[in-house]
Amino acid sequence: PANIQAMRPLRDGVIADIEVAEQMIKHFIDKALGGPSRLRRRSNIVVAVPSNSTIVERRAIRDATSNAGAMNVLLLEEPLAAAIGAGLPVTQPRGAMVVDIGGGTTEVAVLSLGGIAHSSSVRVGGDKMDEMIVSYIRRKHNMMIGEMTSERVKQAIGSALAPEGSGTIIAVKGRDLVNGRPSEVSVSEAEIAEALAEPVGQIVSAVRAALEQTPPELSADIIEEGITLTGGGALLRRLDQAIAAATGLPVHVADNALLCVASGAGLASEDQSYRGILMAA
CATH class of the missing domain: 3.30.420.40 (ATPase, nucleotide binding domain)
Structure with missing residues (x-):
């Protein structure tokens, strides 16, 4: 519908739209606390950030989280969070x-x-993989598919190594680029492996x-x-x-x-033995 626009506040692991990111973080805080609360200002939040993110990108994450209602924001590099969670x-x-x-x-x-x-x-x-599947099907089958369809294809038959033969084959629906009509083509596991190479x-x-x-x-x-x-x-x-x-x-x-990064960030905030690896935002 014209009055609804899908937006992605995060791209490449950093904030792309700070206002939408604030609303998203606010929603997560409310959900974690069991609904909107006047006590939100007392919440402490650990945010995992890419290890090569710049000071400016980290400041944007801190500001968005603080504006969403966090009293104290701590940063944790994603590899450490993932390792703790694993x-x-x-x-x-x-x-x-x-x-x-x-x-x-x-x-x-x-x-x-x-x-x-x-x-x-x-x-x-994962986003890059989805884009490569979209591009491959457009180039190979003259058909345009959306991001959600691409992700479903990746989950269904995506593989890092080509199988013996064609592998599993599934039907993929989209829009034919030649005549503009809805269309359906068969895509094999081997083709998706080639797309993801x-x-x-x-x-x-x-x-x-x-x-x-x-x-x-x-x-x-x-x-x-x-x-x-x-x-x-x-x-x-x-x-x-x-x-x-x-x-x-x-x-x-x-x-x-x-969920390794999320669970690792939670453990780091609760376990005193990990306090030394958290960074003040």
């Missing part, structure tokens, strides 16, 4: 590697003693680059512990196999990978 020993003198694949960014970090020994961030994530390649390259920059002492720990994948993008089929093949290291997807 149950990795981030405060111990051992190296651990986490790859957090979110909607807008992929964070690759080597952690030890409650800090980040090395981190890198690439602006590739570029973003998957960028994620694998980021992991390999991080391993090259890792101190030798921590590299020995990573050989034993392996690489942990978190975030919604980690649920892409055979992504762990693709990274394992490229690095020669054991790779596993964290339990409840989708």
Whole structure:
């Protein structure tokens, strides 16, 4: 309808529309507190931010959260939040590697003693994968599909590695670009793997680059512990196999990978042993 506009306040892991972001955060605060409350001003909030976000971007996050009703805003770098949520020993003198694949960014970090020994961030994530599927189907089948359809295709048959043969085939509906009419085409798992080859390649390259920059002492720990994948993008089929093949290291997807960053931020705010890794906004 003309009176309804879909907006995305966050893009590439940072705030793109501060006013809408404030309303979104306010809604989440009210939901967490069980409804609008006059006590909202007493709430303490931990916000996970990309490790390479700038001071300006972090200030925008702080301002939006404060304006939404938070009394105290603490920031936590996303790789640390993901590692805590995945149950990795981030405060111990051992190296651990986490790859957090979110909607807008992929964070690759080597952690030890409650800090980040090395981190890198690439602006590739679930959103980029959706865009590549839209572009591929438009180019290959002359059909336009929306973002939600693209995400459903990714969840249904998305894969980081091509299957033997065509793999699973599903019907995808959209608008034919030749005659403008609603249309339906069959799309295979192999085609979607081809569409996702570029973003998957960028994620694998980021992991390999991080391993090259890792101190030798921590590299020995990573050989034993392996690489942990978190975030919604980690649920892409055979992504762990693709990274394992490229690095020669054991790779596993964290339990409840989708919520690792959120649960890690919650644990960091409640557990006193993590207090040293929270940053004042």
